[in-house]
Amino acid sequence: MDGPGEILRAAARGFGARPALVTATRTLSFAELDALSDRVAAWLTARGVRAGQPVSLYAQNRWEWVVAYHGALRAGAVVNPVNVMLTPEELAFVLRDCGAAAVFTSAEQAAAVVELTRDLPDPVTVVAFGQAAGAVAFDEVLACDGPVPDITVDPAAPSTIGYTSGTTGHPKGAVQSHRAVLLNCALTATMHGRTSDDVVVTALPAPHVYGNVVINGTFLVGGTVVLMERFDPAQALRLIGEHRATLFEGVPAMYATMLASPALESADLSSLTRCTVGGQTIPLSTIRRWQDRSGAPLIELWGMTEIAGLGTTHALHSPPVPGSIGVSLPGIEIRVSDLEDPSRDAPRGEPGELMVRGPIVMIGYHGNPEATAETIEPDGWLHTGDIATMDDTGHVFVVDRRKDMIITGGYNVYPAEIERVLAAHPAVGQVAAGPVPDPVRGELACAYVVLAPGAAVTEEELIAFAGGSLAAYKRPRLVRFVDALPATSTGKIMRRELIKQFDA
Numbered sequence: 001m002d003g004p005g006e007i008l009r010a011a012a013r014g015f016g017a018r019p020a021l022v023t024a025t026r027t028l029s030f031a032e033l034d035a036l037s038d039r040v041a042a043w044l045t046a047r048g049v050r051a052g053q054p055v056s057l058y059a060q061n062r063w064e065w066v067v068a069y070h071g072a073l074r075a076g077a078v079v080n081p082v083n084v085m086l087t088p089e090e091l092a093f094v095l096r097d098c099g100a101a102a103v104f105t106s107a108e109q110a111a112a113v114v115e116l117t118r119d120l121p122d123p124v125t126v127v128a129f130g131q132a133a134g135a136v137a138f139d140e141v142l143a144c145d146g147p148v149p150d151i152t153v154d155p156a157a158p159s160t161i162g163y164t165s166g167t168t169g170h171p172k173g174a175v176q177s178h179r180a181v182l183l184n185c186a187l188t189a190t191m192h193g194r195t196s197d198d199v200v201v202t203a204l205p206a207p208h209v210y211g212n213v214v215i216n217g218t219f220l221v222g223g224t225v226v227l228m229e230r231f232d233p234a235q236a237l238r239l240i241g242e243h244r245a246t247l248f249e250g251v252p253a254m255y256a257t258m259l260a261s262p263a264l265e266s267a268d269l270s271s272l273t274r275c276t277v278g279g280q281t282i283p284l285s286t287i288r289r290w291q292d293r294s295g296a297p298l299i300e301l302w303g304m305t306e307i308a309g310l311g312t313t314h315a316l317h318s319p320p321v322p323g324s325i326g327v328s329l330p331g332i333e334i335r336v337s338d339l340e341d342p343s344r345d346a347p348r349g350e351p352g353e354l355m356v357r358g359p360i361v362m363i364g365y366h367g368n369p370e371a372t373a374e375t376i377e378p379d380g381w382l383h384t385g386d387i388a389t390m391d392d393t394g395h396v397f398v399v400d401r402r403k404d405m406i407i408t409g410g411y412n413v414y415p416a417e418i419e420r421v422l423a424a425h426p427a428v429g430q431v432a433a434g435p436v437p438d439p440v441r442g443e444l445a446c447a448y449v450v451l452a453p454g455a456a457v458t459e460e461e462l463i464a465f466a467g468g469s470l471a472a473y474k475r476p477r478l479v480r481f482v483d484a485l486p487a488t489s490t491g492k493i494m495r496r497e498l499i500k501q502f503d504a
Helices: 004-015 030-046 063-074 088-098 107-117 138-142 178-191 209-221 233-242 252-260 284-294 369-375 415-422 459-467 495-503
Strands: 019-022 027-029 054-058 078-081 102-106 125-129 158-163 173-177 199-202 224-227 247-250 274-277 298-304 309-313 333-337 352-357 382-390 396-401 406-408 411-413 428-438 442-451 478-481
Touching (some): 078 088, 088 107, 088 173, 107 125, 209 298, 252 284, 284 298, 396 415, 428 495, 459 478
Parallel strands (some): 019 224, 054 078, 078 158, 199 224, 247 274, 442 478
Antiparallel strands (some): 382 396, 428 442
């Protein structure tokens, strides 16, 4: 097996009639997924899409998305999974930048996508998961019974172009090889002990690398994926019990909202054997509460678009190290570099930048050699932008994102540290921290708090609570109570958006 495009074919041979994918509208076996992917590949080839051309996927989680992903790879195309939260303007940039030959989208979004493609320099075929004017219906694609292309995959060739979130300027397209994507799925499955007996419930977006690894890493071993279109805490809890799920996989906000859901009291979580969490740092109090309620270990992990998924996690049967994102995947190198000189390692236990090297590191940013050179050192080490420490056993602890650091009176304060402390207060349902301008100290730390259902607490009480665990300069100086925290499609809290909302 040389790439992710061969995962379904191999799974169909080994697990044919077994359920592979369960959605709200359809359940598909491995054999059915494989056959449908063949039809997409045949249609793309008949439509003139050549090997190496990008094909974009822009839709919520659904079975059609998964079929289109594997069909595009089988046709030799480079998959461009697009965050569904992108605006039409942002989508137009991505399609133009990668040179997409086709884009698969939902019927609801198709009209806007058709309109924006008219202004692109090259023609782009729009396929709608449904019926939409100006777009090819997905049913028409699936009706194609032409020959399936016989593609020989070069493991080092591009497989995927995944665009970063683009918090400043335009997003950058991280180009991943077939080898990188397949390795990440395989190594993650190994570390987490996935088997054909597993049933995984997840609402992680399929376009995101974490979601991709969960879906295809489970297919790789013949397990079943129960894929939610979007996350809802009560529905997630119900699906775990209904399908006797062995894994739930998500981000910290998902666990926080499930723990706060009234549906938790009657939820049956007894089938869970382990869960995973990544995307952002998670408070130890949330880990303990979920493990106490579910009876299953919560395995932390860390990854990024530029490495096709995970870079670190914990092996299922290794001793737990709560608060750590684990150790490197097998065959992958990680280190914590000095913040001023990346060629030097930071002393053990001291904060530095987490760096990664190995076959999962991206080929580079599409059409952007300058950004590639800034991110990947000549000796292959990738800058992650995460501040971390490493202990004597090689376990890594993420402190925070380098760009999210609050500088108050000359001291560095990491939002995640404030969030971990305040999340332990019983009145706090969710919390995010960020800077606010201050004429004296430059910046002050502000905590944005969503109260737990039925709870009440004052700003003064929360600041005093933080004072029991944080040095004076680290304590939040302000607390703002909000109804919800803005989040990405993966559920990752967007701290900068909170700051913009209150500064506007």
